[in-house]
Amino acid sequence: MNEAIKTTKEPARKNKVESYDISRSDETLHLATDLAKFIKDNKLSTTVQGKEFVNVEGWQYAGSRLGIVPIVDHVINVSTETELKYQAKVTLFDLRSGHTVGAGFAVCSNKENGKKFYQEFAIMSMAQTRAIGKAYRNILAWIIRAAGYEPTPAEEMDYAGNTTEVKPALVVAPEAAPVTVAAEAPAPMKAVPAEAAPVETPAVTYATASQKEEIIRLLNHPVITRQEKTKMLLNINRLDEERATQAIAKLRKAIDDRENGESAAA
Missing domain, CATH: 3.30.390 (Enolase-like; domain 1)
Structure with missing residues (x-):
């Protein structure tokens, strides 16, 4: 007869509680x-x-x-x-x-x-x-x-004071949808008449120096008024030969008429 094997239970080991020293x-x-x-x-x-x-x-x-x-x-x-x-x-x-x-x-x-x-x-x-x-x-x-x-x-x-400040939600307005612009139909092409060939204009021949001297001499006559003298001098450089000739003729006629009129009055 086999003897019952007796097992002795070892006492359970307690976990060692670690302790600290405040001085260390x-x-x-x-x-x-x-x-x-x-x-x-x-x-x-x-x-x-x-x-x-x-x-x-x-x-x-x-x-x-x-x-x-x-x-x-x-x-x-x-x-x-x-x-x-x-x-x-x-x-x-x-x-x-x-x-x-x-x-x-x-x-x-x-x-x-x-x-x-x-x-x-x-x-x-x-x-x-x-x-x-x-x-x-x-x-x-x-x-x-x-x-x-x-x-x-x-x-x-x-x-x-341990509350989080609730900030109002920022409302973002939805972006407007891009407006699609229909492409404009190309304008019908118009026939452009051919440009006429430029007409050559003859070069302007301005009054000569002798004409200008004659005009100035006539303007210095006593019967010519200051207003007439000023007006002519402002435009003297714009006169061509033809207009300068006409201006000289008018001045001479005006001088003759005024001199003859003064003589008749005397």
Whole structure:
């Protein structure tokens, strides 16, 4: 008879939880890399105006990897007749050294944007949450920055300005379809009469120098008026020989007539 083979189960090995020492910069830089991955994988950040802010759970994870835990010291009701308001204080306790290594204060009020209708317990709870994030921020801000995030807890941000401005859509008028212009039919060709051969005009023979001298001599006669003299002198260079001859004859006749008339009057 075969004996039953007894197998002893080995105890399951627990994964070693890696811990970092905040006093050693090389270890905290490794923590920043691990923290960036953890926040991204678990979506523990909030986008405000295009920047990434870590939620309180991300800050708590960073603290726990360093052996630092938060302790709520007190929550005080500081409300008034017109405002619901709480103040909280949180201290950070280092499990290794047994000492307090940081603290943070925070308040929350129903006068804040988006909290007008919050109940009292929610206002008190948010004050504690903010105080936890603030306490961790006071000592671990540089590690969060090294992880690639903004060094302010997301709970401290005002989300009212986290809206994208909606710009009216630009209405573009449709382009007018190009107007097709029908090609004009070519005009019928007209018969063009042949141009007549140019008739040669005889060259103009202007008044000679002797003719001009005679005209000027006659114009200087006392019986010729200034108006007549001016008119003739303006056109003397335009006279051809024939017209110059006619002008001389007219001047002589005018002089004779006027001289004879004066003699008769005398």
